[in-house]
Amino acid sequence: MTPLRQTWQVTLRYLRVIARQPAFLGMALVQPIIWLLLFGALFKAVTEIPGFSGGSYIDFLTPGVVVMLAVSSAGWTGMGFIEDINSGVMDRMLAAPVWRGALNLGSVLQAVIQILIQTLLIVLLALALGAHYENGVGGVLILMLVAALLGAAFASLSNGLAVVTRQRESLIGAVTMVLLPLTFLSSALMQQSLAPDWIGTVARFNPVNWAVEAGRSAAFETIDWGLVAGRVALLGALVVVAASLATRAFRGYQRSL
């Protein structure tokens, strides 16, 4: 019980920090709206490309924006750790008999909660814009699960990177460098069959694409259970690997002290 309890206490701590920053809270809530409207307007013409089979543009883009936002929000998670390392909070926590995994997972859980709220906003906004959820609430829940898993994996990686580099600049660089290529090397914004073949090949190994495919199939198409289960399993494995890497990063950090 103790590890779970400690994880939740760490989550509460980060949630409190966010709740006390109205500016951050506002931006985190407005961002989904802007992205959906902006990408919606920009990529509306995608549906007119010969060979496009994705139905309405809002149906096609919604899972893409959900996933993009999950990666983006998760990417910044490590900022909290950098702050904690610089302020001395991290050393105080590491000198306590707290499970190292709880420090990472607590922060990851906070990111996942934020991502779930943002995803729900996108889902509702898309509904208002005329999205058609093929499989009802069940499909939407799978889309949210997929966003949560992808977010959890990237939040752990962000925390690990934060502990290793201890520099804001490195984290900002990594997030900016990774976000767009991972999005473009997936079917988030463009149907795979319309993109060059090599992108399709690379996308098979891209976690962002796993999430987009599973989310789109579950929420907007006739659900392909085999594909959804496979992609969810891959994302789950990634979460485990990323979390253990992040937890391990503390060892390296302590060795350098």
Place this chain on the structure above:
Amino acid sequence: MARTVFDHSDAIEAHGLVKTYPGDVRALDGLDLAVAGGTVFGLLGPNGAGKSTAVRILTTLSRPDAGRARVAGHDVLAAPLRVRHAIGVVGQRHGGDLDATGRENLVLQGEFYGITGAELKRRAAESLERFGLADAADRLVKTYSGGMQRRLDVAMGLIHRPQVLFLDEPTTGLDPEARAQMWAEIERLAREEGMTILLTTHYLEEADRLASQLAIVDRGRIVAGGTPDALKSELQGDTIQVELAAGDGPAARAALANMPGAREVTLDGHTLRARVRDGGTAVPMVLAALEAQSVRAAAVTLARPSLDDVYLRHAGRAFHRADTEGVAA
């Protein structure tokens, strides 16, 4: 020398701790330490002497390259979790969460040690009261003064009632009033709770006032140890200190080295120091000896032995010079 015979009642013992950092920085160079239970032990040294590195190893934050250490009966390398349960740590920097309230900080800290529910609530309220933070309990820590933040740090370090408390430079950066308050608090902990406290400081005055046992650290090793009084009484007589004009140093040192009754003549920049049995009678003799070499003294001062002198004697350089030469550790 520091005691190197260990017994089972020692709350802290370290043998041959070595720690190097990239760039060939040898922060610890075979540090030995023995701290008896229930004492306030002062680790005194300039910046960069290795005090904080020693604390990081003893509190399981860092690992030594060589050597071993036991704290509260547990090996820091083999059983770090047991050590963490038994110790309280107040680091050099404020370790509280600035965006949380004092009470929230204490509660989270208690949770980390497995204290929960009503018991945790009660302890948090008690320690807020005790450290004079009751009125500020539900204010964000970033609105606290430096002294209040430091008191919260100590309260957090004590929430689980540790056997051994580590205080790494507890008063650095505090104003005189807050420092005096912190000193009183540390004295009370030692007196009323019989807690073992390891305190690092680079204030000689602080070590002299709080510690019942002292070890002087210089360049990663213990160079002297004992009670403050014993250390001071090693230095019999007075210190005579002469400020010289530039370039006169070597001649002045030679003059004093030949003077009967002057011992431990050292030259540190433009400052010449010597130990004499009776300062009052020695001053005219010193001036005469310098005069004979045509050296003019800009100022002559006489002092009773202080820890400053103890440091100078064992580390071979004056404390304030070592402090500014030292690299941040």
